Amino acid sequence: MNVEVVLVASEAYPFAKSGGLGDVVGALFKYLPRFGFQVKLFLPGYARMLQDFPFARQRTLEFPFGETMARAEFLEYKVSDSQSLFAVACERFFERERMYGYPDDLERFIFFSRAVFEYLVRWQEEVFLLHCHDWQSALLCAYLERYWPQYRPRATKVLFTIHNLAYQGIGRGELFRLVNLPSHFFTHEYLEFYGNLNLMKAGLLFSHVITTVSPTYAREICSPEFGEGLDGLLRALSHRKKIVGIVNGIDTEIFHPGLDPFLEEHYGRENLEGKRKNKLRFLEKHFGLRAETTLPVIAFISRFVEQKGIRLFLERPEEFFSLPAYWFFLGMGEAFYERALKDLEQYYPRLRVMVMFDEGLAHLAYAASDFLVLPSLFEPCGISQMIAMCYGALPIVRGVGGLRDTVVDYPFNPRLSTGFQFGEFSASELLRTIRRALHVYFEDQDLFRTMVANAMASDFSWEQAIKRYVEVYRE
Secondary structure (H helix, E strand, O other): OOOOOEEEEEEOOOOOOOOOOHHHHHHHHHHHHHHOEEEEEEEEHHHHHHHHHEEEEEEEEEEOOOOOEEEEEEEEEEEEEOEEEEEOHHHHHOHHHHHOOOOOOHHHHHHHHHHHHHHHHHHHHEEEEEEEHHHHHHHHHHHHHHOOOOOOOOOOOOOEEOOOOOOOEEEEEEHHHOOOOHHHHHHHOOOEEEOOOEEEHHHHHOOEEEEOOOOOHHHHOOOOOOOOOOHEEEEEOOOOEEEEEEOOEEEOOOOOOOEEEEEEEEOOHHHHHHHHHHHHHHHHHHHOOOOOOOEEEEEEOOOOOOHHHHHHHHOOHHHHHOOOOEEEEOOOOOHHHHHHHHHHHHOOEEEEEEEEOOOOHHHHHHHHHOOEEEEEOOOOOHHHHHHHHHHOOOOEEEEHHHHHHHHOOOOOOHOOOOOOEOOOOOOHHHHHHHHHHHHHHHHOOOHHHHHHHHHHOOOOHHHHHHHHHHHHHHH
């Protein structure tokens, strides 16, 4: 019996993306047909997405939304014979400049989850498996549990994926009136959370399987340190259902130093001359003609936010940016960190801070760098470290979440390593680990080249990650 996979999320590459969530959902949509699945993907009908892709109007429906009636229009883009993308369009909620960051975000995604449920319960014909992602679609799991009629074939399985437990869809308790679930659902056993409404709890409670984006993160979220107030619930749930960690992949058709259209010089594991030339051009452009080409480049390519450990650099800038290395920061984020890093440029000539996100520049920075630093406070999976390894830049990371699962650091046999890890979240531990990495770079080039070769040989392709999702689907 063929089972159709129904994916529901707030973003998916290349249609709409703001972060790693979009990468995962986009990859599932792209690769699942290669394993024999028919796939439907439901996304909010963002204005830009509707402009950029050839959607056709399919049908419209109305449904109760709080004390009023709401109207949703469904548009379809038939990507292939086995892939259909459905946009849930609503001028009031989704015709905006940004995907997120509005005061009514909870209201917007309560509407989205309810609209998708109404579509499925009326028109889903094929036997299906439902896979919801993060808090924006979590309510759909509760609607299937509470309102799916007995005369319709139920979903064979409901999966819920946590991409980042720090974002749970928490809002004022009065918003529960929009959810249209019985009143007892607003208790601490269900969706209530310290007097507020917590949408993510719907996905945790009413799914059959919970997945996260790395095995270590699956364990960490059951602890008080990383559980974001839900660790007790997650520990209890772990005795009743599986909590499975699956490391994200990267699209090796896009991130490939031998094929990358953003690079002037291509290269591979067996011939790194192109990497050396990319580094020379990069240093000349960003640090001037007199740049010391024998010094390593250390890159930070990520969001400038607390989670990514950016404040560690600000605690002891003199010690970090006086090291014998060039530092290159590329990203955007919290205004405080953007300004603080940019202000430091005037004091440290080997520091460059680019407050932007430029895809081409990011690819060049990966190719030109010798190290990538990512000292995250927590990290469900992380993508930057995997891309860096593909491009021959060794990661220097804090050993949490997906960073611990993807970066190999064997102090007892460094020749097996692909990067450097540290444990304690502190500037001193990060400094100590960077100095260890620089020691290898300056004092043991043979070991450095071996680690680079190991890193570039690592397989982080989506084909490997999708196989694990397929196993969970079929269990």
